[in-house]
Amino acid sequence: MTRARPPLALVAPAAAAAVIAVIPIWYLIDRSLERGVDEVIDELWQRRTLDLVLRSVGLTATVTLLCVVIGVAAAWLVVRSGLPGRRALRVAFTLPLAVPSYLSAFAWISWRPGLAGFTGATLVLTLVSYPYVMLPVVSALSRLDPAHDDVARSLGQSRLQVALRLTLPQIRTSIAAGALLVALYVLSDFGAVAAMRYEVFTWVIYGAYRAGFNPSRAAILATVLVMLALALVLAESAVRGRAEARVGSGSPRAGNQVPLGRATPLAYLFVAAVLGPALVFPMWRIGVWVSTYVSTDISVHDVGGALGQTLMLAALAAVATVLLAFPTGVLAARSRSRLARTLERTTYVGHALPGIVVAISLVYVGVRLLRPIYLEVPLLVLGYVVLFLPLAVGAVRNSVEQSPPRMEEVARSLGDGPMRVLRRVTAPLALPGIGAGAALVLLATMKELPVTLVLRPTGTETLATRLWRYTSVSDYANAGPYALALVLFAAVPTALLSSFSGSDRTHSVRARQSVEAT
């Protein structure tokens, strides 16, 4: 569009979104400094704090590395290998996203309690988060120009050389983006580490918050956690630099498939080694739980009620988040002004905020400023909005960017003012992206645990909270039906997600998961 000032009708709601996004930061600063700077230094200058940092960083690094290996291999298999059934495999490899990390964790320790600790946390977090690397790499690989490979081969390069010298550099930024998502996810995951009893930041923060005697300790630790997350975001944007565009025009041919030949059984072995523990195992455990569960009318009613609550909250969160994200997304895509950039970046703060931090900051705000909606549905939805705004802003921005600004210019020249253009051209064109954003928020909200646990209205039970309640006391028989319902309903938006990743990458890249924060 033009360099003119962006319209106020967009800036005002975008500014509101930015303000909402920074609520937790305001809380953190305010609360951390409540007892003075000395207290902060005291709290940080302790052996246990250092241990906490080391454990969190160690877990994050290990899981991220494993996810990169598995995610890139899986992406290559479903895009470039000649493996039969690749399309179905792509969906299957994505489905572990529908398994909440705490559910997977309980599936494992209910079977082998000895897994608790670093090993179990690493196993579970790797299995649920490798798709965050796979999805962006799948779309990057699909976008590569196969003519490059042909040219390189004709210049005497072997397949391996092509992969290392040509393919890898071109998908590097997608790998980095995916690795960032995994790292943020691991840092902010609450359910899996709690189930595995591995003391990292989120669990300790939750404990400090629950214990209640020292809220500023929770805030100080949360600040350290947010700093770690911010460092990751900055590191990733340094790696990313500028994304390369495809040079030259013409529609690309379908990618060359590399026949696997005698390596085919090996490929299937890889598939089994990933999908077995990531998908089949938790489903088998859920099956076991359900089969030992003795049905009574009241419990069926309870499952239905929790499912209803879950869907209602997820729908509210999706609508609220997308509505609030739309102005910011449009501004980010269409305006080059500094104001627009700042507003967009501010909403991405949620990107680096673990759910548990958002939850306790909204408790603080709720008690002080929003008493009437404290522990009511609106405040809970506000929590989801803060967490998931980046998902929806990214999706809207991406879909608006895909339609050329010429469209809007032509509409202006045909006599429409900026707001009419927004309604008649921009919004309809962005509809697929808005839908994708809504699906992401829907999925994320269904699986979300810490914000729901802390902010839900008294007496409200969702599938996630019920599941949490039963599994944390090892009552797996009662958890079974809830687990089944959650996984089945989460699988729908997940399958949609895997089909988006083929055509464009940003939906998945921006699909920040910290948020699906268990």
Next chain:
Amino acid sequence: MSDQRTTPAVLAVHDVRKAFGQQQVLRGVDLHVPAGAIVAVLGPSGCGKTTLLRLIAGFEQLDHGSITVAGRLAANCGAAGPTMSLPPERRRVGVVPQEGALFPHLDVAGNVGFGLRRGHGPDGRVAEVLALVGLAGFEKKRPSQLSGGQQQRVALARALAPKPSLVLLDEPFSSLDAAMRGQVREEVFEVLRAANATAILVTHDQQEALSVADQVAVLLAGRIAQVGEPTELYASPSSLEVATFVGEAVVLRGTAKGARVECALGSLPQRANGPVSGPVDVVVRPEQFAIVDTDADNHELLTGTVVARSYFGHDGIVRVSLPSGTVITCRTPAGTLPARGDKVSARVMSPVVAFAATE
């Protein structure tokens, strides 16, 4: 040029300047487009022609100068009068962008009727304009079901539907393949003339500009270098830059001596009003050369060896290397096209254009 002064201009661009950051793109552009005229703005890529178009449409804000559309001030900055800029929707300027930019979520009727306000009989107008562009009955088609040429015609119909004062076409044929381009171009300009529309065509394709426009404005390095009818532009370029940009030419250093110039091709007659003395650049068009019989005994003949040739069917081009090292480009009828390596003689058949050398 003279009729521009007398006919009221639909578009008057006065001393327009525009920079993006440090990059000065337009350095004072003046342009007058009389009613009903089709003016081509011709320039190499990066000369600022698309920027000029976007300023006229109101998609960009000018740094200096003024733009008047149909007698109404559309934008003004730094000149007499208030600094202002009408938004694009109030300029009544239709735009046909490069790839058509049809709205993919609307059918053909929805696209063409987009700029029509309800109550102005949009249905009748949509059918009317669609008939004008030869797409009657296409109302319910989706943009994705149309060929590139059809999309371009729908984009034109959409721009014409609200009866704009001026239509801007931004390289509208460059995305079409060569085979279709000529045909679609002819159709589009037939429609524009039938609608008696005033139009500006921005293009880097000199053939396109020369073949369809009433007037061609050559935009070089952010300034209008020359405006004129196509024939005038080609035959009497106002500068060496225009001469070499519009059409092919051999340029040689020489010295003016009254009505003649001395150069590597000998002493040649020059056009009227050229420099009478001093160093000059001599411009010779390929069709000013004629390949003649080597046997003819004439000291004015240039004899050399054919180093390259291109055959176009109706005629051909040969490059001849002269003993002096100068290479000349000659257009010859297809029947007499010499082969590579042939010894040929050529002579200059008409007065050449010379410009006082700048250095």
